[in-house]
Amino acid sequence: MEKMLLSGNEAVAYGALAAGVKTVAGYPGTPSTEMIESLLKMDLPGTNVEWSTNEKVAFEVAAGGALLGYPTMCTMKMTGVNVAYDSLISIAYSGCTGALVIYVVDDPGVSAGMAEQDTRGFALISDLPVLEPSTLQEAYDMTKYAFKLAKAIQGPVFLRSVTSLSQSHGVVEVEPRVLPETGHPLMERNMDKYTKAGAKICMDQHQDLLNRLTKAGEIIAADGINQLHLGAADGAGVIAVGVANAYLKEACQKLAAAGVDVSQLSTLALHNTLPYDDGDIEKLLQHCSRILVAEELEPFTENRVILDAYKLGKKVEILGKNDGTYARINYYNAETLIKGLCKLLAVPVPESLAKRDIQPEAHCAARPITVCAGCPHRGTYIAMEKAIKKLGLKKSDVFITGDIGCTILGTTPPFEVLWTEVAMGASIPLAQGVVYAGTEHPVLASIGDSTFFHAGMPGLVNALQHNINLTLVIMDNYWTAMTGMQINANTMQSEQIHGWHALDLEQVLKGLGVPDLKLADPYDTEDMAAKLADSMQYEGVSVVLARRECAIQARRRKVTYTPVKLIAEKCVKCKRCITISGCPALQFEDGVMKLDPTQCNGCGICTDLCKPGALVKEG
Amino acid sequence: MQTYDIYLVGVGGQGVLTIADLITRTAFRKGIPVNYYPTKGMAQRGGFVKVQLRLGSSEVGPDISEGGADLVISMERSEALKAVRFLKTGGEFLLYDHRWNPAAVMLGKAPYPDLATVWDEIAAVGGKVYALSDKDLPAYEGRPVRDNIYVLGSVLAQTKITDILPLKDMEETIAARWPKVTAVNAFTLEAGEKAPLLAHP
Ligand SMILES: Cc1ncc(C[n+]2csc(CCOP(=O)(O)OP(=O)(O)O)c2C)c(N)n1
Ligand code: SF4
Ligand code: SF4
Numbered sequence: 001m002e003k004m005l006l007s008g009n010e011a012v013a014y015g016a017l018a019a020g021v022k023t024v025a026g027y028p029g030t031p032s033t034e035m036i037e038s039l040l041k042m043d044l045p046g047t048n049v050e051w052s053t054n055e056k057v058a059f060e061v062a063a064g065g066a067l068l069g070y071p072t073m074c075t076m077k078m079t080g081v082n083v084a085y086d087s088l089i090s091i092a093y094s095g096c097t098g099a100l101v102i103y104v105v106d107d108p109g110v111s112a113g114m115a116e117q118d119t120r121g122f123a124l125i126s127d128l129p130v131l132e133p134s135t136l137q138e139a140y141d142m143t144k145y146a147f148k149l150a151k152a153i154q155g156p157v158f159l160r161s162v163t164s165l166s167q168s169h170g171v172v173e174v175e176p177r178v179l180p181e182t183g184h185p186l187m188e189r190n191m192d193k194y195t196k197a198g199a200k201i202c203m204d205q206h207q208d209l210l211n212r213l214t215k216a217g218e219i220i221a222a223d224g225i226n227q228l229h230l231g232a233a234d235g236a237g238v239i240a241v242g243v244a245n246a247y248l249k250e251a252c253q254k255l256a257a258a259g260v261d262v263s264q265l266s267t268l269a270l271h272n273t274l275p276y277d278d279g280d281i282e283k284l285l286q287h288c289s290r291i292l293v294a295e296e297l298e299p300f301t302e303n304r305v306i307l308d309a310y311k312l313g314k315k316v317e318i319l320g321k322n323d324g325t326y327a328r329i330n331y332y333n334a335e336t337l338i339k340g341l342c343k344l345l346a347v348p349v350p351e352s353l354a355k356r357d358i359q360p361e362a363h364c365a366a367r368p369i370t371v372c373a374g375c376p377h378r379g380t381y382i383a384m385e386k387a388i389k390k391l392g393l394k395k396s397d398v399f400i401t402g403d404i405g406c407t408i409l410g411t412t413p414p415f416e417v418l419w420t421e422v423a424m425g426a427s428i429p430l431a432q433g434v435v436y437a438g439t440e441h442p443v444l445a446s447i448g449d450s451t452f453f454h455a456g457m458p459g460l461v462n463a464l465q466h467n468i469n470l471t472l473v474i475m476d477n478y479w480t481a482m483t484g485m486q487i488n489a490n491t492m493q494s495e496q497i498h499g500w501h502a503l504d505l506e507q508v509l510k511g512l513g514v515p516d517l518k519l520a521d522p523y524d525t526e527d528m529a530a531k532l533a534d535s536m537q538y539e540g541v542s543v544v545l546a547r548r549e550c551a552i553q554a555r556r557r558k559v560t561y562t563p564v565k566l567i568a569e570k571c572v573k574c575k576r577c578i579t580i581s582g583c584p585a586l587q588f589e590d591g592v593m594k595l596d597p598t599q600c601n602g603c604g605i606c607t608d609l610c611k612p613g614a615l616v617k618e619g
Numbered sequence: 620m621q622t623y624d625i626y627l628v629g630v631g632g633q634g635v636l637t638i639a640d641l642i643t644r645t646a647f648r649k650g651i652p653v654n655y656y657p658t659k660g661m662a663q664r665g666g667f668v669k670v671q672l673r674l675g676s677s678e679v680g681p682d683i684s685e686g687g688a689d690l691v692i693s694m695e696r697s698e699a700l701k702a703v704r705f706l707k708t709g710g711e712f713l714l715y716d717h718r719w720n721p722a723a724v725m726l727g728k729a730p731y732p733d734l735a736t737v738w739d740e741i742a743a744v745g746g747k748v749y750a751l752s753d754k755d756l757p758a759y760e761g762r763p764v765r766d767n768i769y770v771l772g773s774v775l776a777q778t779k780i781t782d783i784l785p786l787k788d789m790e791e792t793i794a795a796r797w798p799k800v801t802a803v804n805a806f807t808l809e810a811g812e813k814a815p816l817l818a819h820p
Contacts, residue, residue: 005643005644005647111658111660112661134680135677135678136654137677164656164680164681164682165681167656167658167681168654168655168656168671168681169643169654169655169656170652170653170654170655170677171647171652171653171677243680243681244680246678246679246680247680247682249678249679250678250679250680332680332682333680333683333684334680334682334684334687335684335685335687338684352708353686355685356685356686356704356708356744358703358704358740358743358744360700360701360703360704360740360741360743361700361701361704363697363700363732363736363737363740364697364698364700364701364732365720365721365723365724365729365730365731365732366721366723367630367665367666367667367697367698367721369661369665369666370665370722372664372665406661413722413723414722482661575726578722578725578726579726582722584665587720588726589720589725
């Protein structure tokens with residue numbers, strides 16, 4: 001046992017290594033990214049670790065290894081489950097011989113954008129067990145346990161975490177890595193299990209799946225994963241799920257210190273939400289007259305408690321989301337639990353713990369984020385605006401769908417050229433739909449390189465087949481940038497690791513037969529605008545491939561551009577450079593323009609905006 | 620063991636995470652339970668960053684409740700306002716009075732709070748304010764020093780954090796983390812310890 005300072009994501013990675021994991025595949029997404037990122041930094045002979053093209057691919061890659069009997073894992077943010085789900089539910093029905101663990105991080109409170117969805121809903125539909133750690137040590141321990149459980153039931157298991165746990169760091173005790181087994185893959189050609197050929201096979205698989213879930217419940221009960229503590233009979237009880245357990249302890253300490261008697265509470269600490277722990281829930285229902293259910297996001301457990309109470313025919317008052325004690329949005333903290341406990345115990349919130357009536361944020365300056373200094377996407381947005389102008393149109397005439405990633409920052413000031421942010425790859429079919437709906441003016445879609453390979457290609461194929469009159473701008477910065485610069489299929493060969501291969505996006509587009517394909521450099525906004533304007537007039541699918549490396553990565557790789565200097569005497573203080581580019585390296589302070597040389601990378605985009613020529617390339 | 624919660628805020632690129640990381644490493648070395656929870660937003664700099672540090676208990680959840688932080692450290696004047704809500708009534712608040720203007724403020728299209736407004740909001744929850752001016756940031760061999768280490772020096776000199784983490788331990792952590800620049804970091808930390816405090820304007 002070694003004590004290490006680890007994040008929740010890293011604890012899961014170490015847990016998987018201690019379980020002898022053979023393959024780990026995933027697609028980046030805050031808050032889950034560091035799980036694979038930490039593994040990719042280690043030398044792990046015998047274990048395959050990869051960033052896959054998307055979450056469905058990642059799941060399938062992991063599942064393949066589990067079919068051969070090995071422990072494997074796939075990882076994603078909650079949104080990724082939407083993408084992986086088609087294969088996920090199919091494999092759930094089939095089962096697999098090796099332990100297959102699906103690590104998903106939900107994001108209550110939405111630290112990273114996208115829908116505030118609850119993965120347990122998916123697990124319910126696919127009848128898969130869900131384990132929910134509540135501390136960093138548990139993140140490690142339960143990862144190991146998830147492999148054990150998956151092996152025992154011969155089917156996939158969800159390991160569900162939340163942002164606060166996966167992103168926080170603390171001390172975790174870890175064991176050495178267990179080398180993955182090799183040499184005896186199970187070559188099981190089993191049509192009843194691994195195909196869906198016919199009603200009988202499918203219904204048998206459905207029954208087997210339900211049996212596996214029941215078995216999981218028995219194993220979890222035998223292993224004592226959930227902890228029931230019975231306090232005063234006929235009194236108050238609390239059911240807490242995952243991280244809410246840590247907040248329950250904290251809330252009880254604070255309440256006790258404030259003179260509220262919490263010593264007689266009954267508690268059920270749930271570390272597994274599915275299958276429902278009906279046994280413990282019923283014991284608690286029999287014992288208590290009032291029960292509070294504390295779980296972030298959807299009231300899955302709470303609804304089950306209500307159902308179990310109904311089946312028992314016992315009248316128990318149940319506090320949670322159904323009665324409005326809690327909201328279904330946002331994350332919890334000790335305050336959430338204090339509020340619920342006081343209501344449960346019918347005591348007022350002690351003065352010392354009560355909410356203060358203050359609004360300090362009212363004076364705060366808004367701080368919208370924008371693209372970095374030197375970001376190539378800045379050039380793309382400016383070129384879009386210029387192209388629209390060249391065609392004698394207004395921004396409000398031209399519908400431009402956005403996609404997911406740094407590329408979406410064109411929705412915000414000062415650019416405000418993009419209109420939508422839906423889901424990975426949605427930009428292209430959405431634009432097609434806009435074209436079908438009938439617009440007078442050109443329609444554009446915009447997407448990043450990672451997102452294009454993730455789920456953008458089918459949309460482009462569709463537009464090509466149906467000969468849609470739209471212009472696609474692929475903002476190719478070579479990296480999966482928004483989530484912290486992961487390698488994708490489009491990353492240059494010199495930066496690929498473990499013998500991975502780079503794909504040439506231009507060749508891919510040519511191979512698809514894009515009839516009007518242009519390469520552009522977003523640092524040259526005038527040239528890119530001319531190309532864009534031309535493509536926007538093309539009848540059919542046109543693609544502008546805007547290529548330039550992410551500025552942050554280029555800096556890390558020591559790629560340099562000719563520096564830009566500010567000639568103060570020439571500056572007329574029109575502030576056009578800031579108003580149009582919003583570049584953080586350009587600052588107007590105490591009545592003078594300043595250029596921050598530590599931020600400026602010399603992209604030169606502002607030099608084109610500066611009419612008096614105060615911003616120029618050196619030399 | 621005594622528990623001690625710290626809420627840190629600032630703007631991406633200011634080194635807020637580094638301050639929290641140094642405190643975390645020091646606690647780890649001393650065997651003090653610690654939970655470090657950064658919320659750093661997207662890949663870009665210039666956005667709101669916060670870190671929640673919980674010392675002294677291994678069983679706490681990562682999020683600090685409103686009115687729960689013993690200490691707030693803010694690296695930026697306006698962002699400080701987002702942390703006031705989390706300060707314990709009567710807690711300590713170390714404010715580095717530095718302006719990082721959003722574009723709209725630079726262009727004169729949006730207001731920016733003055734120091735007195737921020738100070739009064741902290742005082743309204745009974746907070747004890749220790750304010751440093753960015754104008755007092757010293758130079759070392761002609762270059763301004765890293766303000767986050769300067770601020771950390773002041774935190775260690777002014778606040779009750781030293782009951783848990785003595786200055787000496789922090790010096791060791793910093794020296795171990797950047798062995799090549801120990802002289803400038805020692806200078807910066809010491810300058811921070813002696814940093815003059817602003818009076819309410
Ligand atoms: C289904 C799904 N998976 C993952 C994410 C997380 N995510 C958001 S943006 C992004 C990367 C975008 O990369 P790219 O398209 O290359 O654009 P860039 O950020 O590099 O500009 C990812 C992986 C998500 N939002 N949805
Ligand atoms: S991280 Fe890269 S792609 Fe994202 S905004 Fe910054 S420079 Fe642009
Ligand atoms: S050249 Fe101009 S736009 Fe580009 S990073 Fe420097 S200041 Fe910003």
